[in-house]
Amino acid sequence: AQKITQTQPGMFVQEKEAVTLDCTYDTSDPSYGLFWYKQPSSGEMIFLIYQGSYDQQNATEGRYSLNFQKARKSANLVISASQLGDSAMYFCAMREGRGSGGYQKVTFGTGTKLQVIP
Amino acid sequence: DVKVTQSSRYLVKRTGEKVFLECVQDMDHENMFWYRQDPGLGLRLIYFSYDVKMKEKGDIPEGYSVSREKKERFSLILESASTNQTSMYLCASTEGNSYEQYFGPGTRLTVT
Numbered sequence: 155a156q157k158i159t160q161t162q163p164g165m166f167v168q169e170k171e172a173v174t175l176d177c178t179y180d181t182s183d184p185s186y187g188l189f190w191y192k193q194p195s196s197g198e199m200i201f202l203i204y205q206g207s208y209d210q211q212n213a214t215e216g217r218y219s220l221n222f223q224k225a226r227k228s229a230n231l232v233i234s235a236s237q238l239g240d241s242a243m244y245f246c247a248m249r250e251g252r253g254s255g256g257y258q259k260v261t262f263g264t265g266t267k268l269q270v271i272p
Numbered sequence: 273d274v275k276v277t278q279s280s281r282y283l284v285k286r287t288g289e290k291v292f293l294e295c296v297q298d299m300d301h302e303n304m305f306w307y308r309q310d311p312g313l314g315l316r317l318i319y320f321s322y323d324v325k326m327k328e329k330g331d332i333p334e335g336y337s338v339s340r341e342k343k344e345r346f347s348l349i350l351e352s353a354s355t356n357q358t359s360m361y362l363c364a365s366t367e368g369n370s371y372e373q374y375f376g377p378g379t380r381l382t383v384t
Contacts, residue, residue, distance in 0.1 A: 160314075189372075198377055199364070199373075201374075204372065259317065259320075260305075260317070260373065262307075262314040262315040262316075264312055264313060264314040
């Protein structure tokens with residue numbers, strides 16, 4: 155089974171509108187974390203936002219918020235007031251488990267390509 | 273600012289060649305990672321290292337090996353490159369059990 159599922163390969167949004175990028179996850183580990191990265195066409199991965207499984211409040215970072223619904227195992231990214239510079243690939247990722255050295259392994263989804271239309 | 277650098281942005285190699293991809297980070301991070309990124313598949317973890325000379329297999333280690341002789345440097349080795357290893361390779365690092373991974377700019381490898 156896929157650990158991280160992003161069902162939207164591509165999305166369009168009008169400039170200044172809000173957009174929601176979907177992410178569902180699957181884990182049996184009670185301690186896990188979810189994040190979102192942005193990858194513009196230049197290729198670099200930019201960290202956007204993080205939500206821990208025990209965090210009570212939804213994470214927010216500027217125009218980005220993470221709509222965390224634990225019972226539904228979803229961690230959708232909401233971008234408010236879209237800008238042209240938001241056009242990029244967006245990856246949802248999850249960390250879980252404990253490998254050697256105590257580090258939690260991170261699994262990425264397949265990504266959603268967002269295009270912002272002027 | 274954390275800086276993760278990769279030795280090449282673009283690389284073209286022939287089938288059967290031994291290929292070295294180098295990654296260097298300047299923030300004394302304990303953990304370093306190698307991913308490959310393919311369209312429709314996202315990022316998949318090849319190997320990671322949580323200390324010098326320590327390594328752990330990721331999801332797709334077959335055909336790859338790694339080396340970490342110094343804390344700041346993590347090398348990915350393709351012992352005998354094959355065409356199905358044509359991909360974008362991303363290196364990342366992180367401190368301790370911090371959740372934020374810092375990525376390098378990527379190396380686009382083409383094996384002909």
